[in-house]
């Protein structure tokens with residue numbers, strides 16, 4: 001005898017209007033961030049007599065975003081899991097210095113130097129992870145300790161002097177420079193201001209992939225009876241987003257081509273979005289940050305996951321350090337100063353909750369772009385450094401307030 | 410003409426994808442105890458949140474008329490000022506503060522100089538504590554008193570604000586029978602003093618014993634409002650679920666199999682106080698049976714299962730054997746991979762990640778089943794989660810709804826789904842039907858039956874005697890950390906169980 005009681009899960013069909021309103025509400029964070037970015041750009045365009053909006057400057061801007069973006073990608077996961085990493089600035093500088101010293105003092109080639117530096121990053125991350133995960137020292141303290149220690153070690157290994165990479169063997173130095181300053185090579189020669197063929201093809205391919213995956217996702221959602229946008233609206237949405245990607249890409253295509261470092265960031269962003277959304281590891285991080293007790297009772301090995309997380313963060317910091325050093329073509333004692341704050345700010349502006357359990361990779365990348373745009377625009381204006389700091393601080397405050405206010409609704 | 414203290418007229422409230430309330434009418438007479446009942450997700454809590462101003466004026470349709478005036482509360486302070494106090498199911502006391510500090514929190518009594526007048530605070534606290542029949546010092550810390558007393562402190566807090574309308578949302582879900590009786594008595598005496606009360610509960614007997622009138626909500630609509638005298642429990646159930654429920658406890662006779670789980674000499678200490686909480690407990694659970702664990706609250710039942718699951722306590726001695734193999738069970742990971750699952754009694758704390766959605770919560774403990782090389786197969790995830798939303802009739806607009814937005818009972822169903830998805834051999838259920846409506850209870854009982862048919866060994870802790878007696882094949886009774894009774898179903902009676910639970914025969 002079955003005593004089941006009437007009632008099926010009530011899945012309500014909303015009208016098209018509801019759907020649009022819903023999806024806007026759902027993604028307000030992304031939209032606001034994007035609108036904020038555009039607003040900042042418009043303002044700077046006015047204030048700099050349109051210098052800001054030139055292909056050259058925007059292309060530079062993207063390159064300047066790279067280190068913050070890489071750090072922010074890792075930082076999102078750290079914050080999602082309920083931690084914070086204050087050491088990334090110092091560790092970035094340290095990793096860059098180590099890499100430079102491998103090339104200058106030991107005269108290693110690019111590949112071994114880079115690999116060794118990544119291992120150094122992994123080791124540092126493991127060190128952090130050990131203290132956070134197995135000795136239960138708050139991440140704030142562990143990373144604060146490293147922030148100090150590695151700043152000191154940078155001075156130790158560079159002897160307190162800027163180490164220019166021109167001191168390294170020339171062949172290695174030249175190819176190392178590409179990581180930070182190089183562009184995708186072209187088949188047919190192209191000058192500044194002309195179409196760079198390979199970059200163009202790559203952009204087209206990326207957009208095609210983007211549209212295809214968007215449509216596939218929609219089909220999958222329809223199969224499970226989830227709400228989806230009607231086809232024409234979905235096409236409109238994809239077209240709009242493709243246009244944005246296309247615009248970004250064309251700026252670079254028309255200047256010197258797409259920089260390698262931007263390719264790297266995009267690849268990392270895609271990879272980490274996948275990790276965050278589609279792997280057990282990523283899911284576990286969100287659960288740990290959202291409710292550690294429930295995560296523990298669900299059989300999640302919190303210390304192991306935490307250790308792995310910090311190891312990844314160590315490697316990401318080393319990657320950022322390598323790109324940074326390659327862009328500057330030198331290791332300096334001040335490299336990466338305040339980078340931790342930029343990274344945390346980028347993550348938070350991108351919608352990551354400092355309470356843990358919430359945050360997206362792409363949000364953080366946009367957040368990094370916001371931070372870099374501020375730096376870039378204000379130095380174009382030759383704004384007094386005093387104001388630069390004050391304004392960045394205020395923008396961060398404002399951004400988080402807007403985010404909180406929206407959350408309340 | 411009736412003298413209504415409160416009239417809610419044509420109330421409607423929508424959340425994205427959910428019409429939580431549709432044209433609800435709700436009228437409360439001055440001085441009565443009015444019970445509000447309905448299935449999980451019927452909209453009871455939502456209606457009360459509108460009344461308290463938590464959902465501010467303008468976010469809902471319809472009128473709230475209190476004391477003959479249309480009220481436009483925009484925050485809870487407004488309703489408090491008007492004389493409405495609401496006590497949510499999740500207690501809102503600051504655990505490390507004293508009773509007095511809690512009662513006057515946000516409303517501190519200050520002298521002329523601007524600092525807190527502690528003498529006055531303590532005196533007034535003592536007075537309201539007497540009113541609710543609590544014999545505790547105002548200086549006792551909330552963390553040190555029982556849940557039942559905490560509930561009364563909440564009521565005292567409401568009284569200290571001169572509340573004329575008191576709303577209790579499932580106040581007895583976590584109380585023992587004595588505590589419940591006490592609470593009901595106090596509500597009765599408050600009624601004498603002219604306090605009106607709205608009482609939400611899934612325990613229909615309680616409702617029948619205390620209410621003057623009863624309103625039933627179903628699917629966000631008012632079904633009826635009736636005098637208690639013209640109402641029966643059966644009719645109430647009928648109105649709540651929309652059909653007759655003939656058999657509350659659908660137990661089945663089945664052959665008993667081999668021992669699956671054996672616990673020997675289990676002794677565990679409290680990691681903080683170092684008291685012995687489980688004292689030399691030994692028992693077995695067999696394939697194809699539902700083993701009930703009865704006892705008073707605080708007897709050590711939750712501690713027993715939490716420690717067996719490897720997530721609580723300092724282990725002193727004892728062994729756990731599962732299907733003839735000795736288990737280490739040092740952590741939940743061990744327990745789950747051995748085939749043991751635990752639906753804990755505190756779903757918000759131990760069961761759910763509130764910010765995650767229904768599907769992510771459902772699969773959290775069984776991700777390895779639906780992933781390859783660490784990559785989650787999202788199709789499988791949707792299928793597994795969706796299957797249990799259907800089977801348990803979880804009321805949610807979609808699998809992608811954050812569980813934070815589900816009603817209490819539906820959250821509980823998500824927790825149960827999570828543990829069923831691990832396909833356990835032994836399933837511990839700690840107060841599985843707490844806060845769950847009658848219809849859903851029966852569904853959970855049916856699921857238990859289904860699991861037992863599949864050979865799962867189900868061990869259920871429950872403080873509701875009728876439930877233990879109705880569903881168990883065998884009943885263990887726990888008293889002060891010891892097993893004081895092991896009664897086969899045929900021999901178990903309410904008196905016997907209570908005898909073991911109190912005196913420890």
Ligand SMILES: Nc1ncnc2c1ncn2[C@@H]1O[C@H](COP(=O)(O)OP(=O)(O)OP(=O)(O)O)[C@@H](O)[C@H]1O
Pocket residue numbers: 424425427428429447448449450451452453454455456804805813814815816817818819844846
């Ligand atoms: N913040 C919210 N966002 C979206 N939906 C919500 C929200 N709060 C409640 N709901 C939905 O509104 C409906 C009514 O919920 P409500 O909490 O009032 O039920 P209830 O009658 O109190 O149930 P229970 O007995 O389980 O506590 C449910 O379907 C629930 O999922």
Ligand SMILES: [Mg+2]
Pocket residue numbers: 453454455578816817
């Ligand atoms: Mg409720």
